[in-house]
Amino acid sequence: MSSRIVTLPRLNTVNNFNFFFKNTKKNLHIDQNFIANPFLSLHRRNTIAARKGRVIPTSINSLHNVKNSQSSQHNSILEDVATKVLNCQEPEAPSSQKTNTNHIPFKVVPKGATKSNATAVSANALPSTKSELKTLINPYIKLTKPNLTVLVTLSSICSYAISPYSVSLIELIYLTMGTAMCSGAANAINMGREPEFDKKMPRTVGRPVVRGLITPQQAYNFAAVTGSIGCTMLWFGVNPTVSILGFTNIVLYAWLYTSLKRKSIINTWVGAIVGAIPPLMGWAASSPLSHPGAWCLAGLLYAWQFPHFNALSHNIAEQYKSAGYVMTAAENPKLNARVALRYSILMFPLCIGLSYCGITDWIFPIDSAIANGWLTYLAFQFWRQQQKNYSSGSKPTAEGLALAGVHAKKLFWCSVWHLPAVLILAMLHKKGQWDRWFSYIGLKTSDETTLRS
């Protein structure tokens, strides 16, 4: 049989696990507990082995065997396969520990190795500084909830761009970095406080504190450093108001909201205030908070979180409940959908408000109404289904629940597109925006012509 070379990326635990999982899940019943526990406990050993570029021929060998085995033997074989995969067996291990790989029709070498130097590479590979650094830094990046931090920072930047007064690049850079650092700090404290609960939900089980990659104390230390740098940058690079707002928001999110998550459904309303503060920070960077436009924009971010979060939490309500979180979706599903609809409708007057107080032109309420209308329509469908499900007094049917789940999912994805769409439209329709651009490229606008003549 001719030999083929299969080049694998440097293996780490997750790669091993995914590889193993993808190749076996079609044929086997997977025991979740079995998978989760060895994965967590062996993580450190696997990371070290992976960093040294060691490969795991046993996984392919065993998978080959597993594929052909009888279903009655699946569980024990699966256990054997997973143990080997997760143990990262070494090529130089004593022969008693080696698995016979003679019948594998190809060789497995680390990425970057050629056929001729395959053995040398696996034996001599030294941990590169880059990958070591990556292993060290990645958990800390995850600690900041990067997606959320990017969204929060963008909401602050957009607000800065929409606000009526002067903008400067240096101020924008400080605002961006300071807001991102404060958000990262708030999220790090949140994660440091919740591993006991996060480990019970599939959505959060992979977080660095749950996995033991970072201790809660390390998370707090990280938050202290990033939070201090962030607030200092905002204080000196932007202004004290923005810095105080940033600090207040860290406290609101990391202490008040995070504590309320396990106590009362009020947490969602407090969380919405947390989400509304970054646009206020962006606004306060250049314009006074006494301007009603600031509050319309903050109101937009506040209101948006209800269709977004209530729809998201609807489909994982049971997970939240069993993890110990008190969420409206689980405690009062009807209210959950009603609130999502209520705040979707509120988007219309808030967009009109931005034009009314002179921030955007009067086209903005019209084209933002397309996005708002779509969101409200889906929120209405979700609400109507939950009305049907819970109004008769009897238990909702499985079909009714499934339909509500579908509507919630649609609403969630719509909300993901809705916010950037409305913020971009507000920036495009900012009053005088086009005049500024036209004068920048040397074209006179009708206003200018009228003024001069």
Ligand SMILES: CC(C)=CCC/C(C)=C/CC/C(C)=C/COP(=O)(O)OP(=O)(O)O
């Ligand atoms: C400037 C500054 C300090 C900004 C902070 C912005 C920030 C962290 C907003 C979070 C909004 C929010 C309620 C998220 C849900 O958290 P969750 O804990 O319910 O999410 P989880 O279930 O994924 O942990």
